[in-house]
Amino acid sequence: MEIRKTKRGRFIPIACMIALTGALLAGCAGKNENNPGASAAPEQTTTPQQTQQTDTKEEPFKLSLMLMQYAPEAIKDDSPILKALEEATNTDLDITWVPQAQIDEKTNLILASGDLPQLMYIQSFKSPSILNAAKAGAFWEIGPSIQDYPNLSRANAEIMNNIRVDGKNYALYKYAPPAQVGVAYRQDWLKNVGLETPKTVDEFYNMLKAFKTMDPDQDGQDDTYGMAYYKESFLAMFRIVSLWFGSPNIWGEDASGNLTPDFMTDGYMASLQFMKKLYDEQLINQDFAVVTNGTANDMLLDGSAGALFASSGSLSTWQADARIAEQNGEIGIIGTVDGGHGLRARAGTGYIGTYMIPKKSVETEEEFDKVMAFLDKLNSQEVQDLLLYGIEGRHYTKENGLVVKMDNVPESQQLGAERGDLNILHVGVVANETPSKLLPIEQKRDQLRAENEKVAVYNLVEPYLSDTYSKQGQQLDNMRYDMMVKFVMGQIDEAGYKAEVDKWLQAGGSAVIKEFNDQYQANK
Structure with missing residues (x-):
């Protein structure tokens, strides 16, 4: 499989690789004059509430992402789910899709090159390259700011503790049931x-x-x-x-x-x-x-x-x-x-991969707030339903308030083909999605996970x-x-x-x- 871009992206030439720490921190200098390269969280210049109120008046935020790809082919630019996601989050997404088998290597390459997206999915959070980069101040610290966002503020404290680096949080987790x-x-x-x-x-x-x-x-x-x-x-x-x-x-x-x-x-x-x-x-x-x-x-x-x-x-x-x-x-x-x-x-770790915001590509507090607002919006009911079930009337219907998948739909409207691996953006910090109609055995599964999480030992x-x-x-x-x-x-x-x-x-x-x-x- 090849690494491919959705929309305007370009590839990173290996020849431009330079030393990891220097490349990462070059874009961080001057952000904190008292402590250059420090990872202290920024002060909010725009509250999440203000952002939500003005979303409809603003131009879409151009956001570059690196995401992991499981499927043989990345989704097409005209995917209706991708378009709906951009509409719901008021963004213009530039996605680099990297096959799972290559993403750790690709992550190390772009860290060394310094040519970074604004939001990265990190498969191997505990790898030395990621931990060293975080300690060197290459990523925004999100811990102090997370309480400013209505959905992110409800993150599981135990799971956030599991992804601390020297007592600080530089990443947001992609939820995996911790006690299943x-x-x-x-x-x-x-x-x-x-x-x-x-x-x-x-x-x-x-x-x-x-x-x-x-x-x-x-x-x-x-x-x-x-x-x-x-x-x-x-x-x-x-x-x-x-x-x-x-x-x-x-x-x-x-x-x-x-x-x-x-x-x-x-x-x-x-x-x-x-x-x-x-x-x-x-x-x-x-x-x-x-x-x-x-x-x-x-x-x-x-x-x-x-x-x-x-x-x-x-x-x-x-x-x-x-x-x-x-x-x-x-x-x-x-x-x-x-x-x-x-x-x-x-309990296990409670996460399967993390999301991190590089300082090299997100240089201002205003940009940081917009990336965080995007992550917060990913946890809204509207976006969670979109990433889990697709588009209502096209991929699913509702009966008695429950999502029911539409099995007899044209092949061109099948959820897997039109969503691709976009569900990797189902962060799942909170469970805001509309409940779906489940088989009895699936109800047993979900009941166990919910009850176990209440008494989980980490x-x-x-x-x-x-x-x-x-x-x-x-x-x-x-x-x-x-x-x-x-x-x-x-x-x-x-x-x-x-x-x-x-x-x-x-x-x-x-x-x-x-x-x-x-x-x-x-x-x-």
């Missing part, structure tokens, strides 16, 4: 064994026990597991359970206010003991340490196991699977249960980097996984587990703890 994992289970089996959806750890255990011992598929055979588990390198799904028992999400505070990794806490040990109980009673498959994720999925779908750690995004596909249909099966999902510490759900080191972990992370993660497997399988006891933790500390873990704590305490 749980335990998928065979709801038809649960009915067969006469139980209700579990709300506590004990009830969850009872469900798995019944799935193992009470012939939940009613075939007269003793051939089912309570739950399928599989090999996972980073223990992401295991942490669903560890949080039930009070463990932090990867990293959390101890009683002294210092950061500690989850696997060194009492809550994590309690979760290990729970998983060992499931293993000892053969409620989970005995070969979990070598089983792949795909095989575990098959066990849920073909009726070998009644539950599985899973992402809610898989529910619709699984419910539509032919094997579930043949069994008259029904898939349900549990977000979290109470293990004596209240409801706690595992990783406290997400904003920080450890040099030691960057170099030795794979080795240290493997050690963590191995000690979990050994304990659950009974190869080591609690004393043996603590000895394994000591090995982790000596192998570089102590340095990781110190590096994260130094940054965390400095930014408290």
Whole structure:
């Protein structure tokens, strides 16, 4: 795929590349005479309210963007959705589309060249080039200004914290549901064994026990597991359970206010003991340490196991699977249960890429305000509906206040063809879109995500980097996984587990703890 422009754009010749920091900061000099190159947020010369009141009287704001492209072809200039977007935001958009496989390289090239768009989609926010550029003052700091915009001011504080650099926000996140994992289970089996959806750890255990011992598929055979588990390198799904028992999400505070990794806490040990109980009673498959994720999925779908750690995004596909249909099966999902510490759900980062505003191409506070106003408008109901559903009457209709997709429309009016990858501008800082008509399984998915987000537990080191972990992370993660497997399988006891933790500390873990704590305490 080639990088292409929508409208007036031009390509950046590699020959014009110059040193990164010098190129970026050349356009920043003089913006803050007291601290050249500083990233302090600008004072507002025009409030968002004033901007909205005068939009209809102003010429469209010419805005250059670099966006990521998934589709083989970029949208055409005459796309009705692109035109509607420009009309809704009062902009004249000049978009550079970059294929996903090339965007990190392209980002580094244009950072070095200094020929930057006014708004950039950044796929790899934690890359050294982006972090170094932010620290050098190459991007506007948006944190202090975000409260001036009605939609942006409602940004999730935890997710904004996850994209801080040295305690400051230089980026706006593209939202991804932060707490969308749980335990998928065979709801038809649960009915067969006469139980209700579990709300506590004990009830969850009872469900798995019944799935193992009470012939939940009613075939007269003793051939089912309570739950399928599989090999996972980073223990992401295991942490669903560890949080039930009070463990932090990867990293959390101890009683002294210092950061500690989850696997060194009492809550994590309690979760290990729970998983060992499931293993000892053969409620989970005995070969979990070598089983792949795909095989575990098959066990849920073909009726070998009644539950599985899973992402809610898989529910619709699984419910539509032919094997579930043949069994008259029904898939349900549990977000979290109470293990004596209240409801706690595992959160990811909460974003998939970020948007950043370079100082080299946005030189004045007035321009900065217009770019921020554009980002704010992207979160309005009008624009969110446009980017999600298309144009009313052309791509969808409404029934009882709900969006209903129009399936029988001419090919030229199909949403995918006319929207292309413009939905990457669905920032999603707030959910202002009109609700759509959903299938029951989709309602389960959205309900889980909403309920989990209310009780989400975030990783406290997400904003920080450890040099030691960057170099030795794979080795240290493997050690963590191995000690979990050994304990659950009974190869080591609690004393043996603590000895394994000591090995982790000596192998570089102590340095990781110190590096994260130094940054965390400095930014408290």
